[in-house]
Amino acid sequence: MxxxxxxxxxxxxxxxxxxxxxxxxxxxxxxxxxxxxxxxxxxxxxxxxxxxxxxxxxxxxxxxxxxxxxxxxxxxxxxxxxxxxxxxxxxxxxxxxxxxxxxxxxxxxxxxxxxxxxxxxxxxxxxxxxxxxxxxxxxxxxxxxxxxxxxxxxxxxxxxxxxxxxxxxxxxxxxxxxxxxxxxxxxxxxxxxxxxxxxxxxxxxxxxxxxPAALHEMMLAGRASDIVLTPAISGVPGNFLRASIAAAGRDPDDLTKPAQLDFGTGEAKAWRDIWAAGQGIGGIDDIPAAADLCRRLAAEYETALAGAAAHSMRNGMPSISG
Ligand SMILES: Cc1cc2nc3c(=O)[nH]c(=O)nc-3n(C[C@H](O)[C@H](O)[C@H](O)COP(=O)(O)O)c2cc1C
Missing domain, CATH: 3.20.20.70 (Aldolase class I)
Structure with a gap:
């Protein structure tokens, strides 16, 4: 570490x-x-x-x-x-x-x-x-x-x-x-x-x-299966929201032609219309203030580690009945 x-x-x-x-x-x-x-x-x-x-x-x-x-x-x-x-x-x-x-x-x-x-x-x-x-x-x-x-x-x-x-x-x-x-x-x-x-x-x-608000709404409604991995939007494989591909007039099931990476102007256009997001959307239910999210992540992290330690102690103890 x-x-x-x-x-x-x-x-x-x-x-x-x-x-x-x-x-x-x-x-x-x-x-x-x-x-x-x-x-x-x-x-x-x-x-x-x-x-x-x-x-x-x-x-x-x-x-x-x-x-x-x-x-x-x-x-x-x-x-x-x-x-x-x-x-x-x-x-x-x-x-x-x-x-x-x-x-x-x-x-x-x-x-x-x-x-x-x-x-x-x-x-x-x-x-x-x-x-x-x-x-x-x-x-x-x-x-x-x-x-x-x-x-x-x-x-x-x-x-x-x-x-x-x-x-x-x-x-x-x-x-x-x-x-x-x-x-x-x-x-x-x-x-x-x-x-x-x-x-x-x-x-x-x-x-x-x-x-934009519509992207937040699409994320809250989506699950891992609503994410498509394709090189057709940006030139290298990326994960994008299926519904945003359809809304941009493309077929999410037929994205055969890879795009060209282009950080001159092309990428901004591609990413503005079709929205990138990861499979973790299924675990996201809210749009909190970032400060609240940071505090929540810290609390969940501490709880998980404490839980793991307690679990390992229990399993490491000799059985009282035996
Ligand atoms: C909307 C969006 C835009 C991204 N843009 C960039 C970027 O400009 N540069 C970069 O290095 N990674 C970019 N990434 C990738 C992230 O930095 C990171 O690898 C990824 O979000 C981690 O996975 P997660 O979204 O499942 O948490 C982007 C990701 C998303 C969702």
């Missing part, structure tokens, strides 16, 4: 509210961080690098009064060649000394070194063991296993298998993502060897998320 020093003691529950395209912004990040959860957002959620810098200023200003009492925040940089803003956004992130950079869709050794040079952490999001090996060799601080059922771009691996194999090749911070909606599941992730859990879909269903 490996929680970096810069995170230790600053979390109320070992959770990252993961970055979500078009969904996460400063309000969600700040509320999470003030309540002991690492809040994050994709740099591309602002249309320009200047707008991204303005969000970073705003977040730093709103978290400053809490000092070390707030959890650190993070930013997702898409490292794919179709992202025309990577270099400029990275410069801005370095200038602001963003505590955590989450990279996805590509590895960049210079980026990793540049972030570590100012004391920042780089967690890299992977969907396969081959990508995990490459990222471990490149020197990332954390590996995020995005496993079966996760919202947005997702892997096919079982979380159980992914964690076991990744722990063999990596002794840094291990983060598990995919379909978790409550604190007991976070506790289960810890018991299986993860240091932190990575929850997106659950945080999309909060008041501070930028999700």
């Amino acid at each position: 490996a929680i970096p020093n810069s995170l230790a003691g600053r979390l109320s529950v070992p959770v990252i509210a993961s970055p979500m395209f078009l969904i996460s912004g400063p309000d969600l990040v700040v509320e999470c961080c003030l309540n002991g959860v690492i809040g994050t957002f994709p740099a591309l959620n602002q249309r320009t690098t200047e707008g991204f810098a303005a969000w970073l200023d705003q977040i730093a200003e709103r978290l400053a009064p809490a000092g070390a009492g707030a959890a650190p925040y993070g930013v997702n940089l898409v490292v794919h060649r179709s992202n025309p803003r990577l270099d400029r956004d990275l410069e801005v992130a370095i200038a602001h000394k963003v505590p955590l950079i989450i990279t996805s869709l590509g590895l960049n050794r210079d980026l990793i070194k540049a972030v570590q040079a100012y004391g920042g952490l780089v967690f890299h999001d992977v969907t396969t063991l081959a990508f995990a090996e490459k990222a471990a060799a490149a020197g990332v601080d954390g590996l995020i296993a995005v496993t079966a059922g996760a919202g947005g771009h997702a892997g096919l691996l079982s979380p159980i298998a992914a964690l076991a194999e990744m722990r063999r090749i990596f002794d840094g911070t291990l983060i598990l993502g995919g379909a978790m909606s409550n604190g007991a599941q976070v506790a289960a992730a810890r018991l299986m060897g993860a240091d932190l859990a990575y929850l997106g879909t659950r945080f999309m269903a909060t008041r501070e998320s930028q999700a």
Whole structure:
């Protein structure tokens, strides 16, 4: 187990509210961080690098009064060649000394070194063991296993298998993502060897998320079987709400043609019309304030671990009747 020093003691529950395209912004990040959860957002959620810098200023200003009492925040940089803003956004992130950079869709050794040079952490999001090996060799601080059922771009691996194999090749911070909606599941992730859990879909269903009301309603009505895994929307396999695919005039059962990844303009259009979400929607029944969700996750997490300890004590005791 490996929680970096810069995170230790600053979390109320070992959770990252993961970055979500078009969904996460400063309000969600700040509320999470003030309540002991690492809040994050994709740099591309602002249309320009200047707008991204303005969000970073705003977040730093709103978290400053809490000092070390707030959890650190993070930013997702898409490292794919179709992202025309990577270099400029990275410069801005370095200038602001963003505590955590989450990279996805590509590895960049210079980026990793540049972030570590100012004391920042780089967690890299992977969907396969081959990508995990490459990222471990490149020197990332954390590996995020995005496993079966996760919202947005997702892997096919079982979380159980992914964690076991990744722990063999990596002794840094291990983060598990995919379909978790409550604190007991976070506790289960810890018991299986993860240091932190990575929850997106659950945080999309909060008041501070930028999700439209119709998306919230579709999530509350949906179950795991309402999620479709397809490369046809964004170019790599991702989980999307079946009903939103149909509402956009496409046939959820005939999505044969893969799209092209395009972080210039294409992705925004694709994700605005067709909504990403994970299989965890079946365990989501409300749209709470993010602060209340963080407190609830922490309470559920503690209860689950205490319950597990009590259970193991009972089973370890010699039988009084025998
Ligand atoms: C609506 C939505 C948008 C997402 N956008 C991004 C993104 O821009 N960058 C990224 O690295 N991951 C993105 N993800 C993936 C999440 O960061 C994370 O891997 C996933 O939400 C974890 O699984 P869960 O949703 O089942 O909790 C997105 C997920 C969702 C649901």
